[in-house]
Amino acid sequence: MDGWRTLPIKELYDGLYDGPHATPKPSDSGPVFLGIKNVTDDGRLDLADIRHIAECDYVSWTRRVEPRENDLVFTYEATLNRYALIPPGFRGCLGRRMALIRTNPRKVDVRFLLYYFFTTEWRTVIQRNMLTGATVDRIPLTTFPDFPVRAPPLPIQRRIADILSTYDELIENSQRRIKILESMARALYREWFVHFRFPGHESVRGVLSRLGEIPQGWEVTNLGEVCEDDKGIQTGPFGSQLHEADYSEAGVPVVMPKDLIDLRISTDTISRIPEETADRLGRHRMQAGDIVYGRRGDIGRRAFVMSHQVGWFCGTGCLRIRANQDAADGWYLFNYLGQDDVVGLIRGRAQGVTMPNLNTGILSSVPVRLPPRKLQDDFRRLTFPMAEAREALTARIGNLRRTRDLLLPRLLSGQIDVEAIAA
DSSP states (O other): OTTOEEEEGGGGEEEEEEOOSSOOOOEEEEEEEEOGGGBOTTSOBOOSSOEEOOGGGHHHHTSSOOOOTTOEEEEOBSSOSOEEEOOTTOOEEEOTTEEEEEEOTTTOOHHHHHHHTTSHHHHHHHHHHOEEOSSOEEOOTTTGGGOEEEEOOHHHHHHHHHHHHHHHHHHHHHHHHHHHHHHHHHHHHIIIIISOOOTTGGGOOEEEETTEEEETTOEEEEGGGGBOTTTSEEEOOOTTTOOGGGOOSSSEEEEOGGGEETTEEOOTTOEEEOHHHHHHTGGGBOOTTOEEEEOBSSTTOEEEOOGGGTTOEEOTTEEEEOBOTTTOOHHHHHHHTTSHHHHHHHHHHOBOSSSOBOOHHHHHTOEEEEOOHHHHHHHHHHHHHHHHHHHHHHHHHHHHHHHHHHHHHHHHTTOSOGGGSOO
């Protein structure tokens, strides 16, 4: 740890700025109004859902500061401890409760400082200086310049940042590949099954159905009709079957609605039960090709059960859909259930005002537009490998994040001698 020193953070930057204490008039287009929601907990800017400001208002809203590449933005009120770097090409202004540091590159590598903000050491500083208000917590920007930071010499900062950013670049690359795979699968589905431009469609005429015109040879049925008899759509176990004492640190994963994230089953916070408990409630175990569908709250969450998830448990708050393979392909049904009009129909039928709820009867009655089985099988053959690749990439991202998160506190505390690591 030779050369590491503790100093006030103001010695590392040329400027500290906060955003306007107001909200501009909404605009349909124009520069970005950067708000708290656009900064993720893991240190990235998420510009998928942005608020715009009008071009004519831009000058007045950037009078205090105009964000530029490699400025470090952070939240100082309400939701604390969110940090991110401004990327190349960004054009916008700081929103409410957002501040910005413009670092001095001769004194600090801004990437190092970003990673340092995720250490326990820095979070302790924030906690110690946090002011608790009647409605929100905040850190005072008047005293922020004196918050202590512990940093090594600049070459060591750069080496640490290089190591950690390598992991982040690999993660971002995998995320980009996932988005491409998802986009390709969605595009093919819409081409074949929404716009009816499937192979050979030129020679197929349209016929009327209760869902409008469909190609000849297709049919419209209900979801329950293409699922296994008596057990095709089942609820997870109710509270009387599983109690808090039944859960354990290890064992069979139990899939709840909270675990249905981005069309897959996330194990980040998944609950588990012992094998013997799962055996006792064996009918709730899932098979490869099942669809697990959240029946409470945010209706529309779903995941397709992959081969490595066989035997996992369909938990409380979920419905398990099992296709009758003689009638329909589960992969086709999974994609069908994700179409906007179908999701809207299911949400409209959900019961309850404060907590929308589905039951097996509601889901069984959902109308399904069913193409010939060969076309379903062709769609699976072309797109299911994309889903398998997505699953592999997701697992890779998880491994990269775990490794990075293990390295981060050791690198940022000086426990690892980065000079001994080959560049």
